[in-house]
Amino acid sequence: MKDLAKFDAQYDSSHEDTALQTRGLFLRRFPLHSLDKLMLDDYVVGHNEPSFCNLVESGTKMWANIQGATSFKFGIYFGRTKSDPTRKYRFAEKFGTSEKEAFAVVKAALLDLVALGAAPSPDFVAIDANPLSQMFKAKILSLYYSERFLAVCSPEHLDMLGEIMGFDVNLPRSKYQNLLLKAKSGNSLTAKWSEPKFMAYLYKVYVRGDRAIGSPIDKPRVKKHRRVDFEEMQNQRSKIGRIAEEYALAWEKERLIGARLEHRVKNIEDRRDHPGYGHDFLSFNTNNKHRFIEVKCVAKLSDGHRFFLSDNEHQTSLTKEHREAYYFYLVFLGRDGRPADLLAVLAEQLYPKAEMLPSSYEVRFDRCEFHKTAE
Incomplete structure (x- = not known):
């Protein structure tokens, strides 16, 4: 892996902290043991937000960005389409003919997915065959099993990074997620990094090219001398x-x-x-x-x-x-x-x-010293 030291020196840790916090928020709201009790309106976007799908998609965007595709990627959602402004349950035909049937199939697929991900040696072929959409299930696996599946969710990016890293071609995408984490652990520097930091490195250096690393903090453009109130x-x-x-x-x-x-x-x-x-x-x-x-x-x-x-x-x-x-x-x-x-x-x-301006001082003195001077 190239440019590791350069990236490490420039990296802004605020990104990984926010990513980790959003994952923690998701796990607190939807712990693994609660998924078998998940109800329709707690799952879909459009009702009872932040819902499961809402947190997986936008609520944990700093962990991995899967926004862009339609809400059909969740299997079922509540909302409208471009051609029909009516807000109602909508679902992919492959999951059923009613919202009740569709959610039952989607929920079963979700439970099957997390069960497969929990295995010490996951069945990657079975994971890839799971009927949930690729980016959605890849992110779910990374949220629940961050030590086993890196949060690269795009199939194109997984294939690209797999080729760059020298992995075998045409492997299951979920196995690429796993192998990328093994590559992280196999390097003495990146082994110490968090998963979000390693993700940021892969996207900065390989996926998006040599872009400047952004920072949420900028120095004020003009120095101003304000009166201190x-x-x-x-x-x-x-x-x-x-x-x-x-x-x-x-x-x-x-x-x-x-x-x-x-x-x-x-x-x-x-x-x-x-x-x-x-x-x-x-x-x-x-x-x-x-x-x-x-x-x-x-x-x-x-x-x-x-x-x-x-x-x-x-x-x-x-x-x-x-x-x-x-x-x-x-x-x-x-x-x-x-x-x-x-x-x-x-x-x-x-x-x-940042611009550092003085605001106040604590002044300490012994009054007796002034009496001595007066004498």
């Missing part, structure tokens, strides 16, 4: 509150689940009442490596966004112990003033792309 600054700090912090904590728990570190959820340490630590939560990047999390409520400005950072937090993030694992969990509020989104950014990746 200390009352507004304190109000903004207070606005973070417990709601935003609890939102970030729930997000982090889902990220750990998505990273197959669910056993570490109970070990997250809440340090909010101990500001000397310089961060809010102590979590985990891997089973044995810590992640330091500082939650920040982000304010929207006309030319970007802003949050306030204490000197202690800043200095802590730069220490040798913390700098490679100190993350800002930036909480964005919706129109109702409640948390609506979160971006996890490594501090050392944010600082070069």
Whole structure:
């Protein structure tokens, strides 16, 4: 595999964190053991969203993008077509003649698929023969068995990457998903990467060509010297509150689940009442490596966004112990003033792309020293 070191140096970890969190959210909403109780309206898009299909398609887009094809890829859905604006259950003819019959067949295929995926040595031929659509079942397998099936869902991309990696031709697409993960594990550098990071590498280097690696953070175009409103600054700090912090904590728990570190959820340490630590939560990047999390409520400005950072937090993030694992969990509020989104950014990746402005200092002195001077 080529350009591994170059990609590793440029990669923005916020992508993999969001991908892992969305997988964790999916697994929390639809754990494997609950699928046999799945009801029609909990499955289809168009009802009770976020539904199973809604989360597989758009809710976990950062894990793998399968948007583009029609909703018939799910086997059955609730909605309209271009020629018929009536909202109703619609299904592929191969699954039956009524929504009840079609869903029964689709559900049976789903249960069969996850059973096949659970096998230590999966029957790849049987998986590929499953009647669910290729991209849909490939993503389902990657969500439930991320250690066994890489989330490359497009048949064309699987064939292309299989050829590039030197795999045998005309293998089942599900086996290519499996072999790509074995290739990841077989390299000393990529073996340490998460599945989303390896996916991003494959698409950046091989599928999409030499595109620049995008970042969700950009430096402000023009440096502005704003008057500091200390009352507004304190109000903004207070606005973070417990709601935003609890939102970030729930997000982090889902990220750990998505990273197959669910056993570490109970070990997250809440340090909010101990500001000397310089961060809010102590979590985990891997089973044995810590992640330091500082939650920040982000304010929207006309030319970007802003949050306030204490000197202690800043200095802590730069220490040798913390700098490679100190993350800002930036909480964005919706129109109702409640948390609506979160971006996890490594501090050392944010600082070069941000404008740092002084806001306040803590001044300490001994009054007695002034009396001595006066004497």
